[in-house]
Amino acid sequence: MPDIKVAIFEDNKPRRELLQMLLETSDGFECTGAWEHCGQVIKNIVTNMPDVILMDIDMPGVNGIEGMRLVKKQFPGIKVLMQTIFEDESKIFDAVLAGADGYILKKTPPLKLLDAIREVLDGGAPMTPTVARQVLQLFNNKHYKNTTDNFDLTEREHEILKLLVKGLSYKMIAAECNISYATVNSHITHIYEKLHVSNAAEAVAKALGQHII
Incomplete structure (x- = not known):
């Protein structure tokens, strides 16, 4: 199995170097580059296309959310895992709406960060539990129009969607529901089709914005 290629955008030099070292010394991972801002994000990644980008939200000039939009517009297949601190409430919300593939706290332990990279590449939406709760609170405070439409989700699909919103990985959902990983993947594919979305x-x-759960 080929190594997972990961690019880093982080303006804090010590952290950027630690992330680069983590990737370069971990089996199954390759760091394709590390940059301090998104001023030339497309130019930075195009020569050695990553599978996943670790994207800091707060950076000078072009911030992480704008950088992610640029990447997604030109290379929608690249997964973007946003890194944030707990206090960035509105920025977490903006990242969700902009289509971030996952969002985790910067204090996430190294092994869990590597797990999150694997998970996002596998189609999941890794989300630190504290961030998941914060996102839920943010959506509740935005006064979205409520809806009685459940999009014809089955009871099992509704259960899995709820666990996905809580930030559980596919493996954790499989264990929680006592079903196989492949079955979870199948259910989530059906959920995407019914909600008319393309990713987790x-x-x-x-699910949060329209109060489906």
Whole structure:
């Protein structure tokens, strides 16, 4: 199995170097580059296309959310895992709406960060539990129009969507529901189709925004 290629955008030099070292010394990972801002994000990644980008939200000039929009517009297949601090409430909300594939706290332990990279590449939406709760609170405070439409989700699909919103990985959902990983993947594919979304981040945003759960 080829190594997972990861690019880093982080303006804090010590943290950027630690992330680069983590990737370069971990089996199954390759760091394709590390930059302090998104001023030339497309130029930075185009020569050695990453599978996943670790994207800091707060950076000078072009911030992480704008950088992510640029990447997604030109290379929608690249997964973007946003890194944030707990206090960035509105920025977490903006990242969700902009289509972030996952959002985790910067204090996430190294092994859990590597797990999150694997998870987002596998189609999941890794989300630190504290961030998940924050996102839920943010959506509740935005006065979104409520809806009685459940999009014809089955009871099991509704259960899985709820666990996805809580930030559980596919493996954790499989264990919680006592079903196989493949079955979880199948259910989530059906959920995407019914919600008319293309990835886990959009599914989470829609579930919260329209009060499906």
